[in-house]
Amino acid sequence: MIAPPDRTPLPRTFFDRPVLEVAPDLLGRILVRQTPDGPIEVRLTEVEAYDGPNDPGSHAYRGRTARNDVMFGPPGHVYVYFTYGMWHCMNLVCGPDGRASAVLLRAGEIVEGADLARKRRLSARNDKELAKGPARLATALGVDRTLDGTDACAPGETPLRMLTGAPVPSDQVRNGPRTGVAGDGGVHPWRYWVANDPTVSLYRAHTPRRRSS
DNA sequence: CTAGTGATTCCCT
DNA sequence: GGGAATCACTAGC
Numbered sequence: 001m002i003a004p005p006d007r008t009p010l011p012r013t014f015f016d017r018p019v020l021e022v023a024p025d026l027l028g029r030i031l032v033r034q035t036p037d038g039p040i041e042v043r044l045t046e047v048e049a050y051d052g053p054n055d056p057g058s059h060a061y062r063g064r065t066a067r068n069d070v071m072f073g074p075p076g077h078v079y080v081y082f083t084y085g086m087w088h089c090m091n092l093v094c095g096p097d098g099r100a101s102a103v104l105l106r107a108g109e110i111v112e113g114a115d116l117a118r119k120r121r122l123s124a125r126n127d128k129e130l131a132k133g134p135a136r137l138a139t140a141l142g143v144d145r146t147l148d149g150t151d152a153c154a155p156g157e158t159p160l161r162m163l164t165g166a167p168v169p170s171d172q173v174r175n176g177p178r179t180g181v182a183g184d185g186g187v188h189p190w191r192y193w194v195a196n197d198p199t200v201s202l203y204r205a206h207t208p209r210r211r212s213s
Numbered sequence: 214c215t216a217g218t219g220a221t222t223c224c225c226t
Numbered sequence: 227g228g229g230a231a232t233c234a235c236t237a238g239c
Contacts, residue, residue: 048231057231067224084232085221091231104231123234135232145223180231 005030005043006164012153014162015075019094019101023049024175024192026092026103028168030111032161033141040113040141042131043165044105046193046200048178050091052100057181057188060100069149071100076153078160080138080145087135088144092152092162106134106179106191109199117141133201168194 010029015022026047033040052060052071059068059081070079071093079091079102091102108131110117117130117140124130131137138144143160152160178191179201193200 050231059231062225065225081231082223083230085223085230087221087232089231106231133232139233178231 003166005166008164009153010162010164012074012076015092015094015153016096017094019049019051019099019103020190022092022094023047023103023190024170024173025167026105026162027173027192027194028166030163030165031105031108031141032163033113033143034157034159034161035113035116035142037116038113040116041111042108042137042141043111044108045197046107046191048104048106048192049094049188049190050102050104051190052102055101055188057178058100058102060102064100068100071102072098073149076151078143078147078150078152080143080148082145083135088138089134090138090141090143090147104134105137107132107193107199107201108137109197110140128198132199 026044029044031042050058052058055061060071064072070077074097075093075095077093079093080088082088089104091104093102095101110130114127120142121130121140131140147159150160152162172195173192174195175189175192177189
């Protein structure tokens, strides 16, 4: 039989490590989102690492700005950005204070509160699509810029928290080029996912867009 | 199944 | 001014 997932919160020391170490270790962990209507919980199945100072694909690559400020702060906090005019995506800040590295949460399996997630994801055709993609995951959980900077490791009640869950054995972890990253950033194989998991997004590579007339 | 494109707004240059 | 760590929808095979 399968042991139930461990509901011990992940401590800040978990995130205070090199981001390439933390990212694959997040697979199988559980993110708890406390909403006014109740909790929504996601088991993470796909993530991407962004390593600030050396990474052209990172929002922090060109220095500290109003948008990416949280990335430059202490680990264990949530960085939420707004993109493409209508979507939000969420990250967990990693490494020591000032390092500006983070893990983008790209996909997961809703394991609690699916009824609440469905109300936010009306276009999803089935429950596997509820959090299949970074903006879908943020939408399913009701995460937006008002949660930017949330400490996921704070004592007591928090709107977002990571639990130990059931980490995925390394022989079930796959990795490859990052998705959707413009410029040279896609060259690093810093996307990690759970092998053969139906909630992994597996989107095609970034396609440059010409502006319309 | 794949490939193409419009939507929509914040923020940096 | 214009790109953006995306999604949903459509057409066509």
